[in-house]
Amino acid sequence: MLNIILCGAPGSGKGTQSGFITEKYGLQHLSTGDVLRAEIASGSELGKKIDALISQGNLVPDEMMYGVIENYLSSLPKDSKGVILDGYPRTVSQAESLTELLKKYQMDAIMIDLLVDEQLLIQRLIERGKVSGRADDNLNTIRHRIAVYHNQTEPIALYYLHHGNYCPVNGNHAVEDVFLQIERILDSHIK
Numbered sequence: 001m002l003n004i005i006l007c008g009a010p011g012s013g014k015g016t017q018s019g020f021i022t023e024k025y026g027l028q029h030l031s032t033g034d035v036l037r038a039e040i041a042s043g044s045e046l047g048k049k050i051d052a053l054i055s056q057g058n059l060v061p062d063e064m065m066y067g068v069i070e071n072y073l074s075s076l077p078k079d080s081k082g083v084i085l086d087g088y089p090r091t092v093s094q095a096e097s098l099t100e101l102l103k104k105y106q107m108d109a110i111m112i113d114l115l116v117d118e119q120l121l122i123q124r125l126i127e128r129g130k131v132s133g134r135a136d137d138n139l140n141t142i143r144h145r146i147a148v149y150h151n152q153t154e155p156i157a158l159y160y161l162h163h164g165n166y167c168p169v170n171g172n173h174a175v176e177d178v179f180l181q182i183e184r185i186l187d188s189h190i191k
């Protein structure tokens, strides 16, 4: 099984690269952002609470996210080739919980960290905001999301560095070039 924890700031290309990885390696893709947006779209009471957090660019509480990941991992088919966790973990506490969960399901994972300059992140998200309809793709919220990323998510890089499965990728390049770097990491891991 090839399991990937795909991390990076908002706009770093997690969703884009997940598409390429899924297509080439046949992995299953879980985007926690997509799961949360589906809950919002359902119109549930929970969705309303989530909407209030996401539209301001804040993270959803760790306990809620733990349930999403546990359900997902526990329902993976036995013949799965592996998974991409896109957007989880986003806090050190989530990273610690994930380590325990992966142990429980006898899985391991590599962490790919997409590193992109801040100006580029903002440009990409402003551009996407013209068509995405996402409530969090506006300049003020984008800036807040990036600040939340620096404060709460960036420290997980050190966590995975200590665990020996940290793989940084320069995400400033064209999508195909970023994918080439990811392919090199995944192919060497498979061998």
Ligand code: AP5
Residues within 6 Å of the ligand: 008, 009, 010, 011, 012, 013, 014, 015, 016, 017, 031, 032, 033, 034, 036, 053, 054, 057, 058, 059, 060, 061, 065, 086, 087, 088, 089, 090, 094, 124, 125, 127, 128, 136, 145, 171, 172, 173, 174, 175, 176, 178
């Ligand atoms: P989520 O949906 O995961 O949003 P995000 O992390 O802000 O990431 P984005 O989807 O904006 O960007 P991306 O990195 O996927 O880049 P993409 O490929 O789309 O999460 C939304 C919210 O949900 C969070 O803010 C939080 O509130 C909540 N949440 C989710 N997970 C959570 C968790 N674990 N804990 C707590 N809360 C959680 O690309 C962006 C744009 O750039 C696209 O237009 C794309 O075409 C373009 N692009 C991509 N790569 C390149 C490239 N190399 N060159 C040029 N353009 C590029």
